Amino acid sequence: MNRKLCAGMRSCLVVPLLLPLLLAAGSDVTGEEANRKPNFVLIMADDLGIGDVGCYGNDTIRTPNIDRLASDGVRLTQHISAAPLCTPSRAAFMTGRYPLRSGLGSIGRAEVLLFLGGSGGLPPSETTFAKRLQQQGYNTGLVGKWHLGVNCEHRGDHCHHPNQHGFSYFYGLPFTLFNDCMPGEGTNILGDLQDALQQMAAILGVGLFTLVCVRVCGLLELRLWLLVALFSLSILATAVWYVPFKLMATWNCIVMRNQDVVDQPMTLETLPQRLLGEAQNFIRRNSDGPFLLFFSLVHVHTPLFNTPAFAGKSRHGRYGDNVEEMDWLIGQLTETVDSLGLANDTLMYFTSDHGGHVEDADSRVGQKGGWNSIYKGGKAMGGWEGGIRVPGIFRWPGRLAAGRVVDEPTSLMDLYPTLKYLAEDTQPDGHLDGHNLMPLLEGRVKRSEHEFMFHYCGIYLHAVRWHPPGSDSVYKLHFFTPNFSPPGAGGCYEAKICQCYGDYVTHHDPPLVYDIFHDPSESRPLTPDSEPRYTEVLEQTARAVERHNSSLTSKQVNDTHSTSVQSQMTWDKILWRPWLQPCCGTFPFCGCKEEAPHV
Ligand SMILES: *[C@@H]1O[C@H](CO)[C@@H](O)[C@H](O)[C@H]1NC(C)=O
Ligand SMILES: *[C@@H]1O[C@H](CO)[C@@H](O)[C@H](O)[C@H]1NC(C)=O
Secondary structure (H helix, E strand, O other): OHHHHHHHHHHHHHHHHHHHHHHHHHHHHOHHHHHOOOEEEEEEEOOOOHHHOHHHOOOOOOOHHHHHHHHOOEEEEEEEOOOOOHHHHHHHHHHOOOHHHHOOOOOOOOOOOOOOOOOOOOOOOOOOHHHHHHHOOOEEEEEEEOOOOOOOOOOOOOOOOHHHHOOOEEEEEOOOOOHHHOOOOOOOOOHHHHHHHHHHHHHHHHHHHHHHHHHHOOOOOOOHHHHHHHHHHHHHHHHHHHHHHHOHHHHHOOEEEOOEEEEEOOOOOOHHHHHHHHHHHHHHHOOOOOEEEEEEOOOOOOOOOOOOOOOOOOOOHHHHHHHHHHHHHHHHHHHHHHHOOOHHHEEEEEEEOOOOOOOOEEOOOEEOOOOOOOOOOOOOOOOOHHHHEEEEEEEOOOOOOOOEEEOOOEEHHHHHHHHHHHOOOOOOOOOOOOOOOHHHHOOOOOOOOOOEEEEEEOOEEEEEEEOOOOOOOOEEEEEEEEOOEOOOOOOEOOOOOOOOOHHHEEEEEEEEEEEOOOOOOOOOOOOOOOOOOHHHHHHHHHHHHHHHHHHHHHHHHHOOOOOOOOOOOOHHHHOOOHHHOOOOOOOOOOOEOOOOOOO
């Protein structure tokens, strides 16, 4: 008994003495390497189609740098975004949760945030992976596009700003690139409403002019007050039309460095270089690590750049030029990581926020949106595969085998739990919809944890995917599909963008069922005769939807921040308010220029 106690005491004394020695010895060999938390460089393209990339089967567009990331790392062939549009997809990416959990599922016509001066955005109560990594000691930076809101109640509260959501450094577009940012490229925002307002102003103007003529010519006795009233009315109508829409480029197309507006309206010609330079500098500044850089590209959204080095060089017009310019930017950034000797310590990731915008083309430029390969549909088309299946590439030499291909269903929402795992962050989370991807990426498991995936269009559940255990099949059930215009056209060509609800969609009961393992283009709906598991597929999916719905309600009941999720996508939250508008110089005209980059 005594001897035992003595032996125990001796080891108690010895261990604390030896421990520092053991640790010191370890760090001499591999301890430092092994204990070091990896850096993360996440690259997201905007509106890029899966068919635009060489390693996904494109043989006429040149994307050697993306292809190299894939051949040096792991390529996912069934990588799915949580929504076919920017704002909700990005919200889900940042939070690891379906966008309607954070109120970013659209309920009506506005499918994304439309004005920087609106009050909607990623709620401060949401946790992003950037915030988690920041708490783990990471230096975190976002360079590029945000599109998840800025202010809530007054200019400068920055409640939705990247700085509030875990990014210590932000340089880029709090909004997005869109047509209005380039003169002569038309508008992306409520074009029909703009036209109606313009017509109204024109009619009033003509009416007024006629009346003045009538009066001046003495054809009719008109009271002066009537003229003045009409005059004021047309001025007012014109102003209403003019102010929010004519100043839209100034108000929405801006660059911020942290909380300061530094370029308004932004200079497009130098934008790609400035974003690249900022991203490279961020990596250089933080090369002691660990760091997170989210390089959120403005390519290949319209309006398309005309950078001289790339203009006219591709075989696919201005759109192809932009894809190749984007690939070059990615090559430059990869080179920065590699030349600093950081390759083995850095997980690099490449994806697109959703599929290509297939309806976007005109006679002048030709193709302006992305190509979604064999997949049906595209941007803003509910659950059709083309809008949500995107490139997904991970490179991490020394940790991930080069050239591995994973065909299992994975999600952009998986980044949150994957980064959290790699940063050894063990704090609990609320409900997450993503899964840690490392077991799949490292080849430790063969099956994805995503047995079911839910495909939303706004807040409306349009489709569900089921990958049954033990089977190769991936069943996809569509409850709603957008009505194409003209019918059969493969897209909403008349309006240029599909809507999620009401008369814009067709309800399918029973749902349309496809097996996208055997029929990836969703061209042959299954029937009880053609598919032995048909009834089972319907039943299993219905049960999964029920479970999923109850997870949504329990979130609403148990959430510590609010009893229900407040929608960020109501008109009230989306429409422009002068007091929320980020602005440098004198409001409402705003204006400042950043000095030319020294590159
Ligand atoms: C390659 O990409 C271009 C540009 O989007 C597209 O027009 C073309 O059809 C694609 N080619 C293939 C083979 O996918
Ligand atoms: C990175 O890892 C690979 C594979 O383990 C190894 O061959 C290479 O030498 C490493 N490079 C550096 C700079 O440590």
